[in-house]
Amino acid sequence: MSDKVKGPERSAISNTRQRKWARRRLIALGALFLLLVLVAGLWAYYLRTRKPLSAALPPAPAVAQAFKPHYLFSIYGVDRPLGIALSPDGRYIYVTESAGERLIKVFDREGQFIRSFAVPDTRPAERAPVYVAVDSYGRVYVTDRRRFALYVFDADGNLLRVFSPPQGEEFWTPLGVNVVNDEILVTEVTREQHRVMVFDLEGRLKTVFGREGRENGEFWFPNAVVRDEEGNFYVSDGNNGRLQVLDPEGNFLYALRGLNLPRGLAIDTEKRLFLVDAVAHQVRVFSLASQPIVALYEFGDIGMGDGEFRYPNDIAVDLTGRLYITDRENNRIQVWSY
C-alpha cells in the first residue's frame, strides 16, 4: 500500500540523486584522469632522467664503480662455449666448448685463433670440458664433467697430470674450477655432496665444506667459487638461484637471493665481483669494498646483437679492465671493457 504512494516521490528523489551522482562521477573521473596524467608524467620523467643522472656523476674514485663497461667486439669460431680463463699476462684466452668437437680453444687478445686441444685419446662424445682456469705458471686446469676428472695441461695443451679424487674416496665429480692466489678452487657435485674444495698447486686438499641441499651453507649444483683478499668465499649456487658468501673457514655468512641461474664468477683489481646469470642473460656486478657486498649494476640483455647474450655462462677479467664472457647460444666470446 504505502509503496504505491511513495512510488513517484521516490523516483523524483532518485532522479536528483542520479544527477548528483552523474556530477560526482564526472568530478571523480576528472580527478582520476588528472592523477593518471600526473603518474604517467612522473613515470616518463623518471624514465628519461634515470640514465643522464648516473652518467653526469663526477668520476670520483668511490663513484668510479658506478660506471658500466661497454661492448668492444666478439670472437667467433667457438661451439657453444662454457668456461673461460686468461693466461697470467692476459695475452691468451682459453675457452671450453660444449658442442661440436668439444675442444679447449686458445685465442689471443685480438681474437686470433692460436690453437686447440682436448683430453688425449677421446672422441667428442666421450668428453665434456666445462670450466677452465690458469695458474700463475701458465698451467691450464680443465674440469671434464663426462670424464669425472680435473685435468692439468701446460700452456701448449700437453697433458701434465690428472687430479685424483680426495684421499679415501673412490671417485669425484669436479664441475667448477678457478685459481686464485695459487689455490685451486673446485666445486664438486657428486650426488648428495655438492661442495667446495680448496687445493694447493701440488694437489693437496686444504679445505672442504658443503653438501647438497637448499639450506644455508648447502649447495645445489654450485658452478663457481672465488675468494676475495680477506679469504672469504663467494659461491654461485646455481640451482638454488643465489650467491653464497662464506668466511675463510667455510662458515656461512649470508646469501644474495633472487638470482636466476648464477654461473661463472670473477673478481677484478677494483674489488668488483662479476657474476654471470645464464637465464637472466646478464652479468651482475657487485662491489666488494664493504661487507655485505653491494649490487652495483648489471649489463647485457637477451638477443643476438652486439652486447646482447643468449645464455652467457662464464667470465674472465684482465688487469686492463677487459672482460671476456662466453655467450653460449650465440657461439661467441664477447669482449667488454671499462
Place this chain on the structure above:
Amino acid sequence: MRRWACSLLVGLLAMLVLPRPGWADNGPHEGTFTKTTDACAQCHRAHRGQGPGLLAGDLVTTQQARVLIDTSQINLCFSCHGSAATGADTNVEDGIYMNRASGGQFGVPGAGLRGGGFVNALMDPDFTGTPTAAPVTSKHDVGVPGMIVWGLGSSGVGHVTSSQRATLQCSSCHNPHGFANADRYRILRDDLPCAGCHDIQQQKGRLSQASMPTDATHQLAARLNTAIPDERPPYYTIRYTPDGYRDVSYLDERISEWCAGCHTRYLATGTDPSGDAVFAYRHRTTAQELTCLVCHVAHGTTATMGRFSGDVEWPDGTPGGGTTDSRLLHVSNRGVCYPCHPAP
C-alpha cells in the same frame, strides 16, 4: 570507462611499486624442486616491469612478456640438462646419467639414459655387450618447425594437411612445472597438445576432461588425462628380459596411449584391417610387453639400418633414408622383432 581508468591507474601504480608480481602455485619439476617461489627464477627472468602484459593476469600475455625462453626452448633445458650437465645429472644431450654415486632415482651411475639422447647416446644397439657413445641417427627433433606428426588424426585423414605439422618442444612432452597433486612418470604431460587438429599453443595445458567430445579420438584423450603412475625403479639401464626383448615393466601399458596422444593411428589392438589407407594393418601395440617403448626410445637412438630396413618408406610415401634412418628404434635393423619372432 571509470573502471577502465581505475584499472589503468592501479596498473601504473603497481608498475611503480611492485618490482615483480608475487607468484604462488607449485614449483618447477615437482618432486625434485620444492614449492618455493624462488624456484621460478631458474627458468623465468626477473623482469623489470616492461609492459602492462605483466599485470593483465592473462597467462598467454604474461608468458610472452616474462618468459625468458627464446624461440628454441631446448636452450633453456640444456642450460642444466646439456652435455656439460651444469645443473642436473641427466644429460639428455648425450643420453647419459652423469653421476657415479648409486641410488639415485634418475639413473645408474655412468650408464645410458632410458630415453637415449638428442645429440649423442650411450647405447648398445648391436648387442656387442659394451654400450658406446655415438652420435644419434634419429631423434624427436625438438625445435624444428613444420614436422609431420606421423599418424595423427583419425582413420582416413592421410598425411597431407598442414594441421598435422607441428614444432616439438621439450614441453610438448614434459610439463616443466611438474604436477601439483600427483607424481607423474618423468613429468610427462597428461594433456598432450594433440597438435595436428588443435593449435599447439592454444590447447596446451588447458584441456580438461569435462570439455572433451565423445568420438573415438577424444575418448582416448580423456583416458590420457589419467596419470601414468610413477614407478621409478631401482635400476635404470635399459634391461632385457631373459628372452632378450626390452624390459619396460617399469612402465604402465598406458605409455602407448600416451605416445598415441600425438601418433593417434599407431595405437592398435591387432583387429585390423583398420580401414585407413595408410595404416591398414598394424602390429599390436596395446599390451604391457608391446608398448611403443619396447621397440622405440623416446629421445634419440644410435641404431643403424641395413639394406632392407633402411629402405622402408615413410607413411607419406617418402623413400627411406638408408643406414641412418633408424626411426627411434633402439636396436639396429629389425633386431627389435627377433626376440619375439626368432627365425623359424
